Structures are given as C-alpha cells and as structure tokens.
Amino acid sequence: MTAVVGVAGAGCSTLLGGGEAETDVFTRWLPAPTAVTNTDHxxxxxxxxxxxxxxREHLGGEPTVFERTWEPVGLAWDDATAVVTVGSVDVVTAEFDRDGAVSDLEAAGYDRAGEYKGYVRYRNGETGTVFALTDGTLLVASVDRFAADAVAPTERLETVVGAATGDVDRYAEANEDIRAVVEELGRATLVSARTLEESDAAGPRSGRFENLVAEGTRSVVDGERVAEKWVYVYERPRDVDTAALEAYVQASDNSSAEVDQPFVAVDDISYTTEGRKGIITGTRDAGEYYDDA
Structure with missing residues (x-):
C-alpha cells in the first residue's frame, strides 16, 4: 500500500462530481434532524x-441483498435504479407494476392504510411495517425495536415524503456540516454520511476524532476498480489532524485486529486537507465488492 500527503486545491469538489443538481437524487429525501422526532443525528x-x-460483470457477486429491503414485493435488484436509506426508512426508485406490488403486499398480510401526498400506504398489523407506493417509487419503514422511544413508521414515512415535496426542511439545507460532506462526496455509486456528537472515545482505533462533527464515504465503481473517498468534517480548519487519520488507517489496515477494517484492501491511499475537511482517497478491486452477497 502506498500513501501520499497533500493539500487539496480549490474547486476539488466540483472536479470530483459534486454539485447540488447531481446530489439532489438523494438529498431531497433527507429531512433535517429537527424534523425527525427523537433524532439529533x-x-x-x-x-x-x-x-x-x-x-455487474466486474463485481464479485450479485448484490441481491438489496431485495430484502422491499420484501415481499417481487422486484429484482437490477430492476431498481436506486435506494436511499434515511435512518430506518428506505426509499426505492424502480420501474415496477404498481398493481402487482399491491397484490404482493396483500398476499403477505398488508392492509391498505390510507394515502399521503399521492402515496398509497399498506401496513402489516403483525410486524408494524409500512409501505408507501406511488408510480416509480416505494418507501418502506419498519418498527425500530432498538429505540427507547421509537417513532411510528407511518410518521417517519410522512417526514421523508415531506422532505421530498419541500414541506419539511432538508438535512443538507439546514445543517452546514452535512452539507460540507455532501458537497465533497458528490454523487457516486454508493454514498453514506452522518453528523455526529463530539466523541468521548477519540482515538486512531475508534475512527472518532476530537472536534469531528460529520463524516462520510463514497465509492465509484468503474470497471475492475473502485475509487474510494472518506471525508471527515471538523469544527474548525485547525482541528483537522492528518496524523490522526493516518494512524486510523494503519490501525484499521490490520486483518487480525478486532476493529472495523475499511482500509484492509485499499491501495494507493492519499491524505489531503481542504478547509475544515480531512480527506482520504484510495482504490480497491471491484471483484471484492459483493463477493459475500
């Protein structure tokens, strides 16, 4: 594994695929935490x-795991175009037979539970799971059994739909920290991000750093290689600690360590800083991506 350290130049996020129009495909579904009951991040x-x-020919396997997201609707993963996971709500865009989806739900014990902003809802009284369907889009929300004070699936669905329709404040518009991550990551094959409370367990093995307020990652699958990027947003530019990022990579590039290992198969790792962002980039073999799917 090779690594270099540098400082990113101006306009980097644009060159790497940023832009509000491109990221709207997922940011429009993301409500601000203040709009989500019992959630700060x-x-x-x-x-x-x-x-x-x-x-798919370059992947190590078929990512059929996505089909679990919308079970019992009979939709193959490659008939869907995208999935956005918003906390415990999944938004699926796909070309599907709406009547067929309704039949699948009814056969699995779902009953019609009203409409909301053009979405028809179906709820399973036994599991509490709620689907909301409209042409080309379906949303799924399950009961959060790990939350001490869980919000009802129907309420969470309505909040996500409200963000998409512009009736609820959106994450990237209301929060400058998540906006900084999204602008740097741009749109990619896979994008993930979150804001954070300041950690009491900062350290290279934990992946949590002092004054870190948001983090995210992206993957761009292109042929036999995957370009990876990790972005860490701190409170102030002076808080960015490249040495801590390097220590984190070294700690998690150990296949025998009992920690997460996001960098164990990553090559050509480099470190840059831009304002209050610390950035790690690298590449990996696409054949390792879904070899266990």
Whole structure:
C-alpha cells in the first residue's frame, strides 16, 4: 500500500462530481434532524443500483441483498435504479407494476392504510411495517425495536415524503456540516454520511476524532476498480489532524485486529486537507465488492 500527503486545491469538489443538481437524487429525501422526532443525528446511504447493474460483470457477486429491503414485493435488484436509506426508512426508485406490488403486499398480510401526498400506504398489523407506493417509487419503514422511544413508521414515512415535496426542511439545507460532506462526496455509486456528537472515545482505533462533527464515504465503481473517498468534517480548519487519520488507517489496515477494517484492501491511499475537511482517497478491486452477497 502506498500513501501520499497533500493539500487539496480549490474547486476539488466540483472536479470530483459534486454539485447540488447531481446530489439532489438523494438529498431531497433527507429531512433535517429537527424534523425527525427523537433524532439529533442520523446516517443516510445512497446506492446507485443502475450503475451496479451496468458494472455487474466486474463485481464479485450479485448484490441481491438489496431485495430484502422491499420484501415481499417481487422486484429484482437490477430492476431498481436506486435506494436511499434515511435512518430506518428506505426509499426505492424502480420501474415496477404498481398493481402487482399491491397484490404482493396483500398476499403477505398488508392492509391498505390510507394515502399521503399521492402515496398509497399498506401496513402489516403483525410486524408494524409500512409501505408507501406511488408510480416509480416505494418507501418502506419498519418498527425500530432498538429505540427507547421509537417513532411510528407511518410518521417517519410522512417526514421523508415531506422532505421530498419541500414541506419539511432538508438535512443538507439546514445543517452546514452535512452539507460540507455532501458537497465533497458528490454523487457516486454508493454514498453514506452522518453528523455526529463530539466523541468521548477519540482515538486512531475508534475512527472518532476530537472536534469531528460529520463524516462520510463514497465509492465509484468503474470497471475492475473502485475509487474510494472518506471525508471527515471538523469544527474548525485547525482541528483537522492528518496524523490522526493516518494512524486510523494503519490501525484499521490490520486483518487480525478486532476493529472495523475499511482500509484492509485499499491501495494507493492519499491524505489531503481542504478547509475544515480531512480527506482520504484510495482504490480497491471491484471483484471484492459483493463477493459475500
């Protein structure tokens, strides 16, 4: 593994695929934490399934794991174009037979539960899971069994739909920290980000750093290689600690360590800083991406 250290130049986020118009495909679904009951921070994930489908010959396996997201609706993963995970709500865009989806839900014990802003809702009384369907889009929300004071799935669905329609404040518009991450990551095959409380367990093995307020990662699958980027946003530019990032990479590039290992198969690692952002980039073999799917 090789590594270099430098400072990113101006306009880097634009060159790397940033831009509000491109990221709107997922940012429009992300409500501000203040609009989500009992939540100060949450993580979102975006998966460009259309790109994964186009690159499938280079992947280590078929990412059929996505089909669990919308079960019992009979939709193959490569018939979907994207999935946005908003906390415990999944937004799926796909070309699907709406009547067929309704039949699948009804056969699995779902009952119609009203409409909201053009979405027809179906709820399973036994599991509490709620689907919301409209042409080309379906949303899924399950009961959060790990939350001490969980918000009802229907309420969470309505908040996410409200963000998409502009009736609820959006994450990237209301929060400058998540906006900084999104602008740097841009749109990619996979994008994930979140804001954070200041950590009491800062250290190279934990991946948490002093004065870190947000973090995110992206992957761009292109042929046999995957370009990776990790972005860490701090409170102030002087808080950015490249040495701590290097120590984190070294600690998590150990296949025998009992810690997360996001860098164990990453080559050509480099470190840059831009304002209050610390950035790590590298590449990996696309054949390792879904070898266990």
């Amino acid at each position: 949450y993580r979102f994930d975006y998966y460009d399934l259309a790109t994964l489908g186009a690159q």
